[in-house]
Amino acid sequence: MKMKTMVRKTVLYGIIGLSSLIMLLPFFWMLSASLKPETAVFQFPIQWIPEKPLWSNYVNIWEKIPLARYYLNTVKIAFCVTFLQLFTCSLAAYAFAKINFPERDKLFLVYLGTMMVPFQVVMIPQFILLKQFHLTNTHTGLILLQAFSPFGVFMLRQYYLNIPTELSEAARIDGLSEFGIYSRVILPLSRPALASLAIFTASASWNDFLAPLIFLNDSAKKTLQIGIRSFMAESATDYASIMAASVCGLLPVVIVFILLQKYFVEGVASSGLKG
Numbered sequence: 001m002k003m004k005t006m007v008r009k010t011v012l013y014g015i016i017g018l019s020s021l022i023m024l025l026p027f028f029w030m031l032s033a034s035l036k037p038e039t040a041v042f043q044f045p046i047q048w049i050p051e052k053p054l055w056s057n058y059v060n061i062w063e064k065i066p067l068a069r070y071y072l073n074t075v076k077i078a079f080c081v082t083f084l085q086l087f088t089c090s091l092a093a094y095a096f097a098k099i100n101f102p103e104r105d106k107l108f109l110v111y112l113g114t115m116m117v118p119f120q121v122v123m124i125p126q127f128i129l130l131k132q133f134h135l136t137n138t139h140t141g142l143i144l145l146q147a148f149s150p151f152g153v154f155m156l157r158q159y160y161l162n163i164p165t166e167l168s169e170a171a172r173i174d175g176l177s178e179f180g181i182y183s184r185v186i187l188p189l190s191r192p193a194l195a196s197l198a199i200f201t202a203s204a205s206w207n208d209f210l211a212p213l214i215f216l217n218d219s220a221k222k223t224l225q226i227g228i229r230s231f232m233a234e235s236a237t238d239y240a241s242i243m244a245a246s247v248c249g250l251l252p253v254v255i256v257f258i259l260l261q262k263y264f265v266e267g268v269a270s271s272g273l274k275g
Contacts, residue, residue, distance in 0.1 A: 027250075034058070034243035041239045057244040061231075064241065067248065069220060070227035075252070077139055077212075077223060078205040081146045085201045086194055089152030094182045096153065097160035098168050108157070115150045123214055130215065137217045145215075146205060152197050159193035160186060195260045203253050224249050 028048060033041045035053040061067060095101075096108045126145055127136065135141030163186060171181045187194070212223045222230070228245045 030243050030246055030250075033240060034247050036240055038238065038240050041243070054240070057240050058248070061241045061244045061248065065227055065231045065245070066219075067224075067227065067245065070222055070224040071248075073139065073221060074206060074224040077143055078202050080139075080143045081205040082198055082201045084143065084147035085149050085152050086198060088148050089156055089197065090187065090190070090194065091182065092153045093156035093160055094178075094186055097157045098165070098181070098186070099178065112150055112154055115154070119210065123210070127214060136215060137221065139216075139221060142211060142215050145211065146208075149201065152201065155197055156190065156193055159190060163189055199257055199260050202256055206249075206253055 029046065032046070032048050032050065034057055035050045035055065036043075036047075036057075037054055040047070040050070092111075096104060130136045130141040130145070133141070135144070167185055167189075168181050171185050176184065207225060208223070209225045209229070212226050216222055216226070219230075228242070228249060231245060232242055
């Protein structure tokens, strides 16, 4: 029995490892291509580790386009959107999970139904709304449009439902207000879920292409994804520099995930409080 279990685990881990390697191959190729001269990017068979890494590709891409400005714009938008979503989603999720008010569940279902509406349907009304408030071509308008997330509310609400109600009731007896219960009791117990939402939100905002393309016009306000796309349009054959720019755009997302990986795994795997 132990031998069968060991064989099954070995086969399972082998399949998982092979699947992970297949998924990572495009990223390995991107990193490899970013360190090659232009003539060797599409060389076959693929030379995964360049004999002489061409680090100058990374220097050149920062000189060819204002990558630092694109970086700052993207960091600003991603940080603000993530912070606002964590705040608004956690508050709304607390209300839907821990406060009893008339038609709470029906209102939650209606709010949840907005997840089914694709962005392409609402982008024109959003643009008109921003124009009425004179927020077109501004980072503020783009941030406000993404400051709320039905997915975030749903995710945090499901996590809050697993937190014992007795904790909130005890806090009310001790005289804490609803905001006090939310900030002193619920939030400290929700770090894994908040970290998971932070990763999802930061990654989505960092990689967002369509919204900045629609709402931002000035080159000085463009995000990293729009800046790389503009460079691709101007230098369609400079694949080495394009790959270098792509690696630069990917690194912050990887770093955020590594820093929050522990909480992310806990938030996804946890089914509530234990013990």
